[in-house]
Amino acid sequence: MRNRNMGKYSETLTEHVMAPRNGGSLEEPDLTGHAGTPGRGAFIILYLKMQDDRITAAKYHTIGCGPTIASGSMLTEMIVGGPLRSAESCQSRT
Secondary structure (H helix, E strand, C coil): CCCHHHCCCCHHHHHHHHCCCCECCCCCCCEEEEECCCCCCCEEEEEEEEECCEEEEEEEEEECCHHHHHHHHHHHHHHCCCEHHHHHCCCCCC
């Protein structure tokens, strides 16, 4: 069921906006990255835990619109368990 304000977005994106996964931060992350600038529009900070060359955990923190929240949620689900090299060129398959 779609939220009427989310009607122009896909069901997958709407689902991640309404019930985002992996939000928050990781204690003592092995890697962090960011896009955007806090206080100047949407931004996202990505926190990763690594073992060998594999991502074992990922979380994100964002202040932004629904699609920004969904992007962080979907990204973390897509990259956990994979090698860092694959995450560097991660593209949605949905």
